[in-house]
Amino acid sequence: MRAELKTPSPEDGRPGIALLVPDMPSPKALMPWLQRMHEARHYSNFGPLVCELEKRLAARFVGHGRGRPAVTTVSSATTGLELVLQALDLPPGSRVLVPALTFVATATAVLRAGHVPVLCDVDADSWLLTPEIARRACADVEVRAVMPVAAFGAPHDARAWDAFSRATGLPVVIDAAAAFGGQWLHDTALTLVFSLHTTKSLPAGEGGLVVSHDDALVARVRQLSNFGINLQARRKVPVGALAEAGTNAKMSEFHAAVGLASLERWDERAALRRDTFARYAGVLEAAAPGRLRWQRLAGGEPVAAPVGMCLRLPGATARSRFEKLCHDDGVGTRRWYQPLLTQMTALQPLCEAMDCPQAQAIAQDLVGVPFFLGLSPADQDRVAALLSAALVDRRHAPRPEVRHGSALVS
Numbered sequence: 001m002r003a004e005l006k007t008p009s010p011e012d013g014r015p016g017i018a019l020l021v022p023d024m025p026s027p028k029a030l031m032p033w034l035q036r037m038h039e040a041r042h043y044s045n046f047g048p049l050v051c052e053l054e055k056r057l058a059a060r061f062v063g064h065g066r067g068r069p070a071v072t073t074v075s076s077a078t079t080g081l082e083l084v085l086q087a088l089d090l091p092p093g094s095r096v097l098v099p100a101l102t103f104v105a106t107a108t109a110v111l112r113a114g115h116v117p118v119l120c121d122v123d124a125d126s127w128l129l130t131p132e133i134a135r136r137a138c139a140d141v142e143v144r145a146v147m148p149v150a151a152f153g154a155p156h157d158a159r160a161w162d163a164f165s166r167a168t169g170l171p172v173v174i175d176a177a178a179a180f181g182g183q184w185l186h187d188t189a190l191t192l193v194f195s196l197h198t199t200k201s202l203p204a205g206e207g208g209l210v211v212s213h214d215d216a217l218v219a220r221v222r223q224l225s226n227f228g229i230n231l232q233a234r235r236k237v238p239v240g241a242l243a244e245a246g247t248n249a250k251m252s253e254f255h256a257a258v259g260l261a262s263l264e265r266w267d268e269r270a271a272l273r274r275d276t277f278a279r280y281a282g283v284l285e286a287a288a289p290g291r292l293r294w295q296r297l298a299g300g301e302p303v304a305a306p307v308g309m310c311l312r313l314p315g316a317t318a319r320s321r322f323e324k325l326c327h328d329d330g331v332g333t334r335r336w337y338q339p340l341l342t343q344m345t346a347l348q349p350l351c352e353a354m355d356c357p358q359a360q361a362i363a364q365d366l367v368g369v370p371f372f373l374g375l376s377p378a379d380q381d382r383v384a385a386l387l388s389a390a391l392v393d394r395r396h397a398p399r400p401e402v403r404h405g406s407a408l409v410s
């Protein structure tokens with residue numbers, strides 16, 4: 001059980017507010033898909049539901065660039081990232097540029113693919129690794145691939161990364177785990193990897209999706225996800241023979257059933273996520289006008305389907321004070337993506353680290369507050385009140401009255 005899914009128990013018995021509550025389709029919504037699975041007697045190995053899900057997901061990219069990209073499902077975004085890296089055939093021990101502010105899986109995928117993560121800084125406004133930062137990093141270190149992260153679902157400028165990729169000859173693989181519905185390929189040679197984890201906006205329980213216009217790369221990832229067994233006729237290796245050393249990273253029909261049910265209501269749920277986010281950000285900002293810092297997306301567009309609410313407080317002390325108030329009130333908070341990858345003892349000996357002043361500054365005061373569909377306006381206001389209480393300017397606050405010899409000193 002992941003701690004963030006539990007509702008904290010408040011000390012005074014009032015219900016707390018969980019940090020995160022998954023938004024999964026109901027058993028009733030799953031039933032028609034499960035029925036289809038049962039009738040087909042096909043439970044894994046690229047069965048009808050996985051193929052249907054892949055077809056529908058590929059169709060989502062039509063209109064956001066040329067034609068229909070190739071897609072393949074995988075068991076998670078993490079295995080997707082690992083297999084894309086393997087399919088790139090970089091020399092063993094290649095350096096791969098990764099932002100220091102991300103979920104651990106971005107770096108572990110690089111390590112498990114036999115490469116060395118080079119941890120670099122992020123942009124102060126967007127909190128993303130940008131092509132400019134990558135250009136500067138590449139002038140100092142010889143990297144062979146770049147893995148930008150759509151941090152907190154914020155999409156990257158695919159065309160800017162494509163220009164970077166063309167100019168440098170380096171493959172760019174975007175960890176777009178939380179950016180489904182907002183990160184597009186356009187007419188680029190990038191590869192995108194999305195997560196269908198239960199905490200993301202298109203939940204299948206567990207699952208991932210690899211998307212690219214490079215058909216051969218996607219076919220290779222598909223083969224690697226099926227142990228490395230060749231699945232295509234017209235290749236030198238016969239169908240069913242082992243072509244290379246892969247793993248089992250297939251999506252099951254059970255997960256595809258959940259993914260299909262989620263996809264059917266994704267647009268409606270995404271709109272609700274955006275509405276909840278907009279109102280909530282508004283009340284939080286009003287609780288501390290001009291004193292919070294928000295992730296700013298290029299173009300100023302909202303995240304397509306936010307799965308979290310992160311804000312920067314005015315300093316580390318204010319953050320600690322806020323976290324304490326939340327904790328005592330049974331309100332979940334989380335320092336998402338922290339500590340930075342550069343600070344993790346399990347990663348330090350295995351990675352190279354560049355200077356990361358912006359990421360370090362963000363890690364001083366970034367905090368995630370409860371966010372999920374069904375977070376009521378009253379609960380949003382409660383978090384805002386805690387924020388306002390934490391940010392009372394103590395220097396100008398009246399000193400508490402101390403009357404010696406009175407009952408107050410008991």
Ligand SMILES: *Cc1c(COP(=O)(O)O)cnc(C)c1O
Pocket residue numbers: 075076077078079102103105106149150151175177178194195196197207208
């Ligand atoms: C959720 C997430 C992952 C991991 O996705 P899984 O599908 O659980 O493997 C990786 N990177 C980022 C940025 C994420 O948000």
